Amino acid sequence: MTSDTSVRGASREAQAAAKERLDALTDSTSVDTATLADELASVTALLGREVSLRRVLTDPAQSGDAKADLAGRLLGGQVGGPAVDLVSGMVRSRWSRSRDLVDTLEELATVADLTSAQQAGKLDDVEDELFRFGRIVTSDTGLRAALTDRAATTAAKSDLLSALLGGRAQDVTTRLVVRLVTQPRGRSLEGGLESLSKLAAERRDRMVAVVTSAVPLSDQQKQRLGAALAKLYGRSMHLNLDVDPEVLGGIRVQVGDEIINGSIADRIEDAGRRLAG
Template sequence: MNGASREALASARERLNALTDSSSVDAAKLAEELAAVTALLDREVSLRRVLTDPAQTGEARAELARRLLGNQVGEPTADLVAGMVRSRWSRSRDLADGVEELAYSADLIAAQRAGQLDDVEDELFRFGRIVTSTSELRSALTDQNAQGSAKAALLHSLLGGRANPVTERLVTRLVGAPRGRSLEAGLDALSKLAASRRGRMIAVVTSAVPLSDVQRQRLGASLAKVYGRQIHLNLDVDPEVLGGIQVRIGEEVINGTIADRLDEAARRMAG
């Protein structure tokens, strides 16, 4: 997002945080209703354009949103959506993207309230690795001809009772409404959104063998010192790296694996 949309989304995030500071607000219900609003905006392109029309005043757009939502959603959801359409957006599509982010964030807030956000982060990462390594599962979950109910049932058979309910809801929603993203990209975005709830960064650490608790603590402390922020470590084991570790933070890769050193030596010899 750029310009006005970025500012509008930042304001919406603040309103969501303020709203969910109250324990009386059901964050899971809020997430479900915001997801339904996202689906409505995706279906009704003309409505999306009307709700972001700069020729109309913000108050007029907000009032229209309230009338349209009527008794379909609760007051907290109506307040959030009205506040969002009151703001200016660079593109009408950005409004739907913003509502979707708030839906995911509301579910993550529910996990955070329950002290389960770390579990959800780890489960999203692990599920992403399973999808990457299992082509049959990925094909089943991304098959455009498959019914959404069948995909939800498959996910429930895999995650139900094994993963946090918030994790299952997030993944099911992502699979049911990918909105133009690959499954891997969607899971990565969810992981980053979960990390941002604590104001921390994600480091994907790949090693030949599992790291010990002491190694994890030392690595986390070292990275936090370098980046000036708390770092959440997502750990992956890949015997092909041979030894050492690879750390990926965003687009930056810190490579200290034996395999990488051998590749570098081979390149130098070839040169």
């Protein structure tokens, strides 16, 4: 998954235009966002494998109409009209690198899946499940080894994830994790999960705070801490909660690269003072 900071020049403009087209599509009640996500993911996989094809589709020497026509002929009948239209519009744009096209397609597939969760009122669940799965992977070296084993088949990894997540997580969560594990495209598992969490937060223009406490926080503590952090950062805040007895009665909050440490009582009291101010 990419971000606005990982692309430059022409690719940044093309990426922004593609995101606008995706938003227009997913705002339409006639478009099945989950299906669109799957189809964009399949195109991502195709262009990830076919290096020569993606080079042709991003060749600045070729006209935009010619590239769009090629994309339409290749994808027509394989994916639905909305996916064909979106990809055709993307290849009309100018890209700095052929890889940027594939990275952006992958991000759009993820955003479409997250949008489907948002439309179903399940986005919070997906965010929490991605976070918890990341914690499980971090703490279970055997599981991480199995999911990142290059000798293991895609089917074997998919079956393992289905056994782990099936019936315990939202369908969107399962699709995102399976896609990440079976098509890592050079990313670490942890890095990919972090990117997914950030994209989920961005669906509501929220930042993510990872809150680690020695004991579970009460609902009142969570509300007050969330409000205080939102006040501090000027944006709505999603709290990913973790419990670690080694925090020794305190709390650790990480927002991006910034870490805040302190006792629960002190932080809640400070939150109250900040809100009052």
